Amino acid sequence: MTEQTDITPTPFPTPELGEPYLLTPGPLTTSAEVKRAMLKDWGSWDSDFRSMTAQMCRHLLEIANDKNGEFECVPMQGSGTFSVEAMLGSFLPKDSKTLVLINGAYGKRVAETISYLNRDYIVLDKGDYMPPRGDEIEAILREDPAISHVIAVHCETSSGILNPIQEISDVVYAEGRKLLVDSMSAFGALPLDVNKTRYEAMVSSANKCIEGVPGFGFVIARKSELENAEGSSHSLSLDIHQQWRNFQKTGQWRFTPPTHVVAAFMEALKTHKLEGGAPGRLARYTQNRDIMVAGMRELGFETLLKDRWLSPIIVTFFNPSHPNFEFTKFYDLMKARGFIIYPGKLTVVDSFRVGCIGRMDENVMRQVVLAAKETLAEMKVDSALPPEAALIERAKLAA
């Protein structure tokens, strides 16, 4: 975006205004500007809206640092999953074989989607949260020359693990295969520079690290892949090639776009730029996480992951083993204090999650810790230590 703006981001909204903070990975707490941008109606065919879409795509390509113009951005209606399905259906040829790297719910969803598409695939399933590593991926690729593609989840939001995307990309291309990335909860904060981390396409959505409201996703894909994707998709509405061609021809979305959501997203992009782009945002999220995790650990809570794997996006904590602790009660009492937390998604031990993304800063995170402290006291839980089984489970995680 070239235009200069003198709008400074509003102070972070406070729960006193009657709105709890969403400590969730999206939908998340958005700024007043983002919400206000939705008070105007737009004609989807109108040139103002068309240029807004074009500007949005240019801005997203800038965030991906596509300085050589090798990539294109194609927005797609629906929640993030629709864009993942669109990417898979469009860029996995009918005769492809894919290795899906799984360590949580979103990797599993990718595999499930590929089976709906009737494409061949195998999985490397590391369980709830173990990271897929370069050497094991290399071994699988060497053993099976039929594998043409690898799919990785950048930040697996179900545990909050930050997967080693650079290591994965390096090994995939060293073995002559292609990488697709679900960077839904990472893009816009964590680095995914097309000049450093090689991939064919990646997908993210409006309501994660860019801090917009839900309603669409977007695919950033290599032009050559977009060209080659003609006739590949199983779906009319999710055909990324056709969506792209239509943008090129008319500047319009093929079907009714979420106009208000796009307008809100433009505001979110302005704030993103003012904050220093992805590096600025990463700095704030990292600070949010560090303050929150340190405070929670002081209360006796333990994180599922060791520090090396903790993302600045969302953090999983074990439920305390204390007999008075009950998640739904903890949740309600936290909500009454203005904070909406998130249940955990582990199969082995009980857990909950606290998000670090959205319009929140370290002061808000200090209030979160204080609220957790008061809530434990109210529940008469005098120790937040998890059960022994949780710590045994965690010890399995490589350093």
Ligand SMILES: *Cc1c(COP(=O)(O)O)cnc(C)c1O
């Ligand atoms: C949010 C998210 C998605 C998409 O989920 P939707 O509910 O469809 O928006 C996909 N992958 C990851 C890693 C996510 O965090």
